[in-house]
Amino acid sequence: xxxxxxxxxxxxxxxxxxxxxxxxxxxxxxxxxxxxxxxxxxxxxxxxxxxxxxxxxxxxxxxxxxxxxxxxxxxxxxxxxxxxxxxxxxxxxxxxxxxxxxxxxxxxxxxxxxxxxxxxxxxxxxxxxxxxxxxxxxxxxxxxxxxxxxxxxxxxxxxxxxxxxxxxxxxxxxxxxxxxxxxxxxxxxxxxxxxxxxxxxxxxxxxxxxxxxxxxxxxxxxxxxxxxxxxxxxxxxxxxxxxxxxxxxxxxxxxxxxxxxxxxxxxxxxxxxxxxxxxxxxxxxxxxxxxxxxxxxxxxxxxxxxxxxxxxxxxxxxxxxxxxxxxxxxxxxxxxxxxxxxxxxxxxxxxxxxxxxxxxxxxxxxxxxxxxxxxxxxxxxxxxxxxxxxxxxxxxxxxxxxxxxxxxxxxxxxxxxxxxxxxxxxxxxxxxxxxxxxxxxxxxxxxxxxxxxxxxxxxxxxxxxxxxxxxxxxxxxxxxxxxxxxxxxxxxxxxxxxxxx
Amino acid sequence: xxxxxxxxxxxxxxxxxxxxxxxxxxxxxxxxxxxxxxxxxxxxxxxxxxxxxxxxxxxxxxxxxxxxxxxxxxxxxxxxxxxxxxxxxxxxxxxxxxxxxxxxxxxxxxxxxxxxxxxxxxxxxxxxxxxxxxxxxxxxxxxxxxxxxxxxxxxxxxxxxxxxxxxxxxxxxxxxxxxxxxxxxxxxxxxxxxxxxxxxxxxxxxxxxxxxxxxxxxxxxxxxxxxxxxxxxxxxxxxxxxxxxxxxxxxxxxxxxxxxxxxxxxxxxxxxxxxxxxxxxxxxxxxxxxxxxxxxxxxxxxxxxxxxxxxxx
Numbered sequence: 001x002x003x004x005x006x007x008x009x010x011x012x013x014x015x016x017x018x019x020x021x022x023x024x025x026x027x028x029x030x031x032x033x034x035x036x037x038x039x040x041x042x043x044x045x046x047x048x049x050x051x052x053x054x055x056x057x058x059x060x061x062x063x064x065x066x067x068x069x070x071x072x073x074x075x076x077x078x079x080x081x082x083x084x085x086x087x088x089x090x091x092x093x094x095x096x097x098x099x100x101x102x103x104x105x106x107x108x109x110x111x112x113x114x115x116x117x118x119x120x121x122x123x124x125x126x127x128x129x130x131x132x133x134x135x136x137x138x139x140x141x142x143x144x145x146x147x148x149x150x151x152x153x154x155x156x157x158x159x160x161x162x163x164x165x166x167x168x169x170x171x172x173x174x175x176x177x178x179x180x181x182x183x184x185x186x187x188x189x190x191x192x193x194x195x196x197x198x199x200x201x202x203x204x205x206x207x208x209x210x211x212x213x214x215x216x217x218x219x220x221x222x223x224x225x226x227x228x229x230x231x232x233x234x235x236x237x238x239x240x241x242x243x244x245x246x247x248x249x250x251x252x253x254x255x256x257x258x259x260x261x262x263x264x265x266x267x268x269x270x271x272x273x274x275x276x277x278x279x280x281x282x283x284x285x286x287x288x289x290x291x292x293x294x295x296x297x298x299x300x301x302x303x304x305x306x307x308x309x310x311x312x313x314x315x316x317x318x319x320x321x322x323x324x325x326x327x328x329x330x331x332x333x334x335x336x337x338x339x340x341x342x343x344x345x346x347x348x349x350x351x352x353x354x355x356x357x358x359x360x361x362x363x364x365x366x367x368x369x370x371x372x373x374x375x376x377x378x379x380x381x382x383x384x385x386x387x388x389x390x391x392x393x394x395x396x397x398x399x400x401x402x403x404x405x406x407x408x409x410x411x412x413x414x415x416x417x418x419x420x421x422x423x424x425x426x427x428x429x430x431x432x433x434x435x436x437x438x439x440x441x442x443x444x445x446x447x448x449x450x451x452x453x454x455x456x457x458x459x460x461x462x463x464x465x466x467x468x469x470x471x472x473x474x475x476x477x478x479x480x481x482x483x484x485x486x487x488x489x490x491x492x493x494x495x496x497x498x499x500x501x
Numbered sequence: 502x503x504x505x506x507x508x509x510x511x512x513x514x515x516x517x518x519x520x521x522x523x524x525x526x527x528x529x530x531x532x533x534x535x536x537x538x539x540x541x542x543x544x545x546x547x548x549x550x551x552x553x554x555x556x557x558x559x560x561x562x563x564x565x566x567x568x569x570x571x572x573x574x575x576x577x578x579x580x581x582x583x584x585x586x587x588x589x590x591x592x593x594x595x596x597x598x599x600x601x602x603x604x605x606x607x608x609x610x611x612x613x614x615x616x617x618x619x620x621x622x623x624x625x626x627x628x629x630x631x632x633x634x635x636x637x638x639x640x641x642x643x644x645x646x647x648x649x650x651x652x653x654x655x656x657x658x659x660x661x662x663x664x665x666x667x668x669x670x671x672x673x674x675x676x677x678x679x680x681x682x683x684x685x686x687x688x689x690x691x692x693x694x695x696x697x698x699x700x701x702x703x704x705x706x707x708x709x710x711x712x713x714x715x716x717x718x719x720x721x722x723x724x725x726x727x728x729x730x731x732x733x734x735x736x737x738x739x740x741x742x743x744x745x746x747x748x749x750x751x752x753x754x755x756x757x758x759x760x761x762x763x764x765x766x767x768x769x770x771x772x773x774x775x776x777x778x779x780x781x782x783x784x785x786x787x788x789x790x791x792x793x794x795x796x797x798x799x800x801x802x803x804x805x806x807x808x809x810x811x812x813x814x
Binding site for chain 2: 002003006010013014074079080081082083085086087088089090091
């Protein structure tokens with residue numbers, strides 16, 4: 001233990017400017033965090049604040065990067081000239097000293113500042129300590145540990161930087177590979193990847209321990225090179241097209257679909273074809289309806305099959321789509337993606353178009369009716385919310401569940417309360433929890449922006465507002481099941497012209 | 502008593518380059534062993550193998566009874582290692598370095614530390630990066646001697662130092678000599694001649710010989726024979742006669758197996774008509790030059806008795 005503390009003290013004394021910089025940036029980031037849930041009435045101010053928060057996030061992470069690089073390279077593991085390798089350092093204690101340093105000067109300030117941020121947001125840091133610790137663990141796994149492991153196999157800051165730039169290039173390639181399958185079809189990720197973080201944690205931890213124990217740098221480097229490949233394979237295995245079929249099973253014939261679909265072309269919204277970046281898209285105005293009261297449906301992916309009169313057929317891969325459908329129905333434009341060659345093949349005559357949706361079926365479990373909030377009012381299940389522009393900006397101690405909110409737009413001044421029915425129209429907002437397992441900030445900021453207040457034939461959007469105290473209903477849902485459902489359109493003619501965009 | 506350092510067929514290659522070839526060596530306890538050789542001979546690699554900075558490609562080494570490949574952590578409590586090209590923690594002051602190193606060593610002698618600081622006139626408050634090369638070496642010495650290690654390993658410790666600093670360091674080292682074994686490398690024969698008890702000569706990755714200094718001095722002689730008339734160099738000279746040459750009536754060579762009166766008599770018998778035969782002791786530098794030149798001219802190891810090549814001198 002003495003050796004651990006001796007090395008820790010030495011590093012702390014030596015790197016106090018870097019520590020100071022990192023801690024100041026962590027506190028500055030925390031100080032700017034409330035910008036994400038504050039309601040700004042001036043968009044310029046809001047944009048400026050968001051930019052400052054973004055810049056501070058980058059600077060804070062750069063400060064951590066610098067600190068980790070400096071402390072690991074103080075006893076660099078690469079090379080044969082370091083004074084410490086012929087001194088009685090015990091590798092376990094050296095590693096423990098470095099981990100203690102990172103925990104003391106990155107982990108503790110982060111926990112402390114995030115506790116302050118949660119307190120500022122009105123949440124008890126003590127009550128939410130497990131969430132904070134989990135957030136720290138996830139952040140360490142996603143950022144600190146990979147950085148630490150790369151620092152152990154590089155000799156100095158410049159080489160670390162070059163290596164990280166190379167990693168960034170690999171990451172971009174990895175993102176491309178995992179998000180887009182060849183030919184540009186992108187399917188949603190039906191399962192959260194539960195292998196990714198444990199694999200990343202274990203891979204980095206083993207590489208670090210191996211390097212400290214043996215200083216066989218090429219073995220550790222090989223491990224860190226193989227690790228992204230394993231991660232990419234793991235991610236690819238979790239986003240394959242086939243997984244959509246597994247996650248969203250076909251229903252048995254007797255089960256009625258939870259939602260029905262109708263093609264609804266109009267003069268304002270006709271069926272159109274357009275080309276974009278080498279692909280042709282058929283835009284189909286659709287109306288989703290038939291969702292039972294107390295239920296909701298969220299579409300995740302769709303695929304379509306074209307069958308020509310001569311029997312030739314083509315089925316697209318799954319492609320992402322995202323619509324929230326409540327009992328009141330929902331209008332949307334579906335964009336069917338296909339290659340120009342296929343388009344030309346099928347446009348010559350009427351075809352049968354079959355569209356299959358992969359969708360999630362939700363059931364409402366809590367419904368809250370309350371006056372539309374003004375400022376810092378608790379909306380059950382969502383958080384503490386403040387009215388801003390066309391919606392609510394909220395802050396929450398956790399990521400809320402799927403939420404539907406309804407409010408009433410009015411085009412008369414709020415002082416004329418209650419507004420006459422002719423001067424009102426309904427507004428709806430959805431919030432769906434994100435796929436991200438953690439965030440740098442430990443306060444979630446769900447926003448509810450209401451549709452229905454935009455331009456239409458009743459006047460300019462600026463005439464429409466949601467008044468404080470007006471009727472407001474919040475419904476929260478839990479997932480019931482996932483399924484596939486199809487709609488078939490016979491004698492469908494592809495538009496003759498493809499409009500370039 | 503087992504040797505402090507012992508190697509068996511120790512070899513190291515970097516890719517296809519053989520840097521050390523089958524080195525057999527034994528350094529007895531209490532010796533001041535100087536490993537000499539030209540730049541690139543493999544001295545630093547040899548020391549890095551002994552310190553487990555590199556793993557050997559073949560063979561094995563034992564240091565203080567421990568397999569060199571397992572040398573780690575607490576084993577370095579008993580080893581003081583200083584190298585000319587070691588990266589010291591430059592941001593530390595001299596005092597900071599000593600303060601930091603002190604808790605690592607259970608045997609750290611605070612009084613000896615202070616004595617070394619005084620002896621080397623070390624500026625405790627100055628950062629290592631602001632010190633001259635000589636001062637940095639002194640600081641490295643102080644931090645490696647203050648815990649009284651039973652083995653001190655020095656890689657080219659005096660290279661590039663002015664004579665005054667060099668003498669100070671040698672003096673500091675010799676004060677520790679009675680209680681320790683010292684293994685050092687150097688390419689400068691003159692600097693080790695005065696204090697080394699044993700010497701090994703490394704050339705092109707091969708140990709040409711390894712011997713006790715006194716034995717070496719006794720065994721090598723610069724022989725000069727003045728003949729009655731000019732004579733060409735006779736063929737088939739004994740292999741122990743290195744670098745033979747004739748100039749007019751004088752035959753000269755370096756005798757590598759000189760055995761005192763017995764050899765004098767042997768030479769007198771061979772050159773019965775010689776007007777004069779002299780066998781002069783040689784400085785270490787001349788011995789090494791003779792061996793090196795002989796080795797290069799024959800592209801092989803010069804004639805050194807087998808028992809001496811693998812020496813526990």
